[in-house]
């Protein structure tokens with residue numbers, strides 16, 4: 442299952458809040474979801490890297506993140522509903538991540 446981020450807020454610089462316009466490439470992460478029917482769904486989340494263009498901001502570049510899955514964290518059962526709303530599968534919003542394979 443391949444996911445991309447649908448939440449525009451993921452493009453905001455975590456330092457100054459400026460909406461980034463220039464992508465610096467992609468990075469695939471593999472958040473771990475809960476087992477469904479005894480097996481773990483394989484999820485690849487393609488995150489983009491962005492460059493902050495605010496001159497006063499010293500951040501430079503950052504990898505997008507959504508509130509439901511903080512940077513470096515994996516999915517949890519409790520956060521699955523919120524994550525589904527923020528992440529799409531091929532352009533469609535996934536209601537329940539992991540419900541389809």
Ligand SMILES: [Zn+2]
Nearest residue numbers: 454457493498
């Ligand atoms: Zn910034």
